[in-house]
Amino acid sequence: MKKIEAIIRTSKFEEIYTCVSGLGVKFLTFYEVKGMGMEHARQQTYRGVAYEPTYIPRTKLEIVTVEELVEPVIDCILKMGKTGEVGDGKIFIYEALEAYRIRNSDTGEIAL
Amino acid sequence: MKKIEAIIRTSKFEEIYTCVSGLGVKFLTFYEVKGMGMEHARQQTYRGVAYEPTYIPRTKLEIVTVEELVEPVIDCILKMGKTGEVGDGKIFIYEALEAYRIRNSDTGEIAL
Amino acid sequence: MKKIEAIIRTSKFEEIYTCVSGLGVKFLTFYEVKGMGMEHARQQTYRGVAYEPTYIPRTKLEIVTVEELVEPVIDCILKMGKTGEVGDGKIFIYEALEAYRIRNSDTGEIAL
């Protein structure tokens, strides 16, 4: 069982979601995060003072899934999340030891 | 040392927290996340157009704790977090390699 | 490849960021979380009723980096994040299996 974490462009979420759900990934969790990286935020001006928000708003995606689906999911994200511009983000893979479905206490892969 | 991540109904947080702190889990971190799953959000209408927010607001719980407490904490969440309805959420377990307490650089289990 | 998660005081973010980027850590992700711990939130009053927000707003830092940098990064956080007061937060270390750069599908350490 693996956990896939991806930091993506918020604007790319829709496409990526459609793609992974196409693979049969019915569940995922995402939330807004702030990123520091190569890309720089658009400059803003207020009363004559220019400033640049230090971070870039991004979306973080979390999918815990079975081994077989890890590759395909990664491909989805790489394909759909790509613009080629600095700022596209990253994917990280982690080991997940166990999963439980709260509704009925299922555990193991059927809980995913 | 294990990390317990649970995606729960926001409304269930109070009960779960009371339960785990009963176990002596003094520390935890939580935040709002958005979930895609079986459950569907309530439909909304604006100026005659019906629409359905694609995601469901949920709370994500993170508890890093010692082996002995993993089971009891999971039980708390399964017991308190359950409504039996689709949408109750999941629990995931991960390995944590090390922990540090910033205040005094404690490390290891005493840092939890 | 390791993942460093730190729950810090929001006010300490700047200093910590300067320190780690000094180490050549160009990338990191952070977001607002709520913490339950030893520290207690300042009491508030509304129309004569005193109350205390149950949680404390904190910032969570995520850095995935190579082995060599793990120690220095931890030192940065311990040094810069410390006030000595209850509430300074924690650092947790996890194993990361793989990383991908979405922009160009780089994988492995060069993707960090």
Place this chain on the structure above:
Amino acid sequence: MNQEIFTINNLWMMVATILVFIMHLGFASLEAGLTRAKNTVNILFKNTIIPAIGLLTYAFIGFNLMYPGDDFAGSFIGLAGIGITLPEGWDTFAYNEGYTFFTDFIFQAMFAATAATIVSGAVAERVKLGPFIFFSILYVGICYPIVGMWKWGGGFLDSMDIPFYDFAGSTIVHSVGGWAALVGAFLLGPRLGKYTESGMKAIPGHNIPMATIGVFLLWFGWFGFNGGSVLTADPGTVSRVFVTTAIAGASGAFGALIASYLKFKTYDITMVLNGILAGLVGITAGADLMGVGEAAIIGFIGGTLVVFAVVFFDRIKIDDPVGAISVHLIGGIWGTLAVGLFGDLAGMQQVLSQLIGIAVVGAFCFATSWLIFFSMKKTIGIRVDEREELEGLDINEHSMQAYPDFASKN
């Protein structure tokens, strides 16, 4: 009397009408600001539809109930007819030296809705929309004008040997709303999680700037509410009323500031805002009778009272999210009494008449609002179910959010 003065008087009455109108936005903003974001559409909806209800019901029957004419002088109830019919010479000073018939109607109509608006704050965040609208129609369309007739329509309160005195409606308008607010809040019960075994919980209002805008707009409109109640543009009287109204509001702010600081050791702006309103409600009954000093005292006491009243109603577990009962009922009673204690009419006799007025109006409003709310409670129900209340009325009653673009804190 001449056409010039008539035209001036009528102009002032029309301007006052607009000022009273904008008070409805004041109520809407204040009540929305002091409740939670998840119930904002609901409270705004109520406060938008209430003035509409007030204007229409008042045209249909309210005005005729409230001003049935001399045949009903001294009585308890009367009805001049249904709908609006223009009397002879309605647009000349033969009708009235202060206003045309239409000005008369519209000024009074703007007052009418106020009573229900007061209630909407006290029952906020848990009342069902339909039943509340139904209540508003009955209360604004029938109960309010009947009470109004007792005094302003030449009814029995007006024809006592020492007539009950209520210049602009501390009792006739504000207490009328306040009593129903009390009944509604009581029959509904407190909001979920307000009073728990572990004690009382604070449920902070979600938008203090809106609440502040609301109170300033109410104060602004109050110059028309009190100033227009002179019913002419008489320079002396109207300017005197302006001064007492302004001073009472200002000292109400200080009354509440000091009382709440001493009690809670904090500068609670919501208390200061309530204090201003309590000062204004307090001066309303005798705005034309007081001097500057008396207005200051009445306002200051009103502002102080509201702080203790808010605490008191919380203690007896009557949950009033915006403090409407404390401001309008307590403030209204205080202001009505004050007419007997200060100013040109001060005197034991007058105190008695004031007490009579307070009592009969209270009895009638309590009874009628209880009747309406209670019968609905036992039949269609007046409170949203638990899940709806937790999720918020906006999403459930309106399937909408007030702030869809903003992330909520919890």
Place this chain on the structure above:
Amino acid sequence: MNQEIFTINNLWMMVATILVFIMHLGFASLEAGLTRAKNTVNILFKNTIIPAIGLLTYAFIGFNLMYPGDDFAGSFIGLAGIGITLPEGWDTFAYNEGYTFFTDFIFQAMFAATAATIVSGAVAERVKLGPFIFFSILYVGICYPIVGMWKWGGGFLDSMDIPFYDFAGSTIVHSVGGWAALVGAFLLGPRLGKYTESGMKAIPGHNIPMATIGVFLLWFGWFGFNGGSVLTADPGTVSRVFVTTAIAGASGAFGALIASYLKFKTYDITMVLNGILAGLVGITAGADLMGVGEAAIIGFIGGTLVVFAVVFFDRIKIDDPVGAISVHLIGGIWGTLAVGLFGDLAGMQQVLSQLIGIAVVGAFCFATSWLIFFSMKKTIGIRVDEREELEGLDINEHSMQAYPDFASKN
């Protein structure tokens, strides 16, 4: 005529002027509230600069285009000169029994900007700032006054055997704005993601309290808009206009409430707010001709129409974020027609004249606004590029945010 009455009349006209002024804040709040947080600075910027444009262009040329004087009676266009020159006895009732020259100018100038403000709502969230400002200058400075002259300036619509009647501007002001709103929204095309293969998407307004504040302020100002159009403080006429205005707004609220509830099974406050405005726009053409009952009917129908109009324009994929076309164009046409159907002038002949007025004004406004928008579209472009629209106009056109301290939901 005497100095006293003249002074009273002039005072009322000045007060009415201020009331019309505050309507611009009403428009700003309403439009900001019904659009998204990421475009708020932009919409506020437009609505702040438009009144400034209106006042300045009207002083420079508009007033002289709209009131060219008797030499141009019955004609299509005229020009009295450039800039403001004080006529003989401008400040006496020799100039006009209702107002001085300056009052005349400033009251009319406040009206002028309204036309452009209406447009800004319909083109919101996608129009380029520069071109829109350019459009506003031309439309407010030239098109609006020309149309106004046709009726209020003694032009040909006024000198028909059965003159076209438009008391306060259902057509002359609101439809003029409405037509340009229609053209602008059409030439711009819908906002990204509004109409997709998978059907129509809702794009909820980000701040319902602001929208509510906006509508209350508009209603508030409307008493000056309609009441001031009497051009004197005549007690009978002005108070009658007050009543019809208030009643039409109130019944407009109910018309929209009922229609939207039957259609959508939900209490949509934005529809009720639009309904109030449609009721007000509807009564504007005949506010001085109707009785209470007629005003109620006109308002109610206006409020009902707006619900169907909003749905209709969505169906034909004309994207109007705030419902400006439905309120001001449809409402304006309805109100203008209503003059022939109800009240003192009702009659087939009048209906005909009204239709003529609606048609010629429509043709002219449609043509001119098309000309301006289309030529800009083909040259400098009128729509922001896709990325700017997705990210929001605030950050791109103003490099600013309206709410920098609040976390956004998505």
Place this chain on the structure above:
Amino acid sequence: MNQEIFTINNLWMMVATILVFIMHLGFASLEAGLTRAKNTVNILFKNTIIPAIGLLTYAFIGFNLMYPGDDFAGSFIGLAGIGITLPEGWDTFAYNEGYTFFTDFIFQAMFAATAATIVSGAVAERVKLGPFIFFSILYVGICYPIVGMWKWGGGFLDSMDIPFYDFAGSTIVHSVGGWAALVGAFLLGPRLGKYTESGMKAIPGHNIPMATIGVFLLWFGWFGFNGGSVLTADPGTVSRVFVTTAIAGASGAFGALIASYLKFKTYDITMVLNGILAGLVGITAGADLMGVGEAAIIGFIGGTLVVFAVVFFDRIKIDDPVGAISVHLIGGIWGTLAVGLFGDLAGMQQVLSQLIGIAVVGAFCFATSWLIFFSMKKTIGIRVDEREELEGLDINEHSMQAYPDFASKN
């Protein structure tokens, strides 16, 4: 003089009074909008309590200091007594042809608080509440009326051979506030993180819609501020003042728009809003002396000046979150000078008198506000401690939040 005209005049003065009153909501909204969410309750609290302070202190002593009567003609200071005592015939035109004594008092009282409100914007986000309230009481209760007496109370500025001229208070009101704002901002020092080694940081206001509402309400009220300063309803003069006021505000918007666009290459709405106010402040001193063109020039220059002033004060590290110094002090000086450069009184002599007025008022206000702020700084302290400032004044001074339901961005 006759009763009719007296009644009309008094009516206008009362309406103007209400308009000036609502300016306090304008200030509250503007200042709250241009500061951060974490300090919103605090700034609203100050702006709510200040009008209350103004009304009460003015009744207690201010009015008697400002209008001590003829015995003190030409002098520097005088006092008619303590509290409000009604003179003979206070409610007849024997007192004054324009207003009753009470109208006189309440109109002036509404002005009084303005001075302190201006200051609250400049010292926002870091000043301690207690000391600021203490300052406001002294400044509004004593300093402002003394200066006012010099001109409007028949003092020495009024009895120079070529009297200093300040129609509605560019200097007497706005600069008086502006000078104290300068002193306060200077003695407090900048907000943490505003000026760092790495250069100047932007601290964006948290709610642009509120700031916009604020400016529209100020403009709205300004018609009463300037129009009421005519002190009668004279049709010619008041309507002229309306026109100059409206035009100056509008051209102020354009002055700021153009200047800020050229300087910053961005459409900064906060600058346009400041520009409108600067235009209004600029015309205030000579609103009754200018023609349309002159008003346009004065407003335009005012609007341009404010942009450079904001940049200038930032450069010299005087941190004024809302631009109060630029708008009210710079704008006030400009407007006062303009009386000598344009309009009916233009002339070298007049320029001189204006300079004298600017200088003496400046010296006095600078000195007194320095005295008050500095002595408090050395004793009780005037600035919150660092942690409080970082966390926000709301949570620390009021243990409250303005928006408890909204998630904050950082």
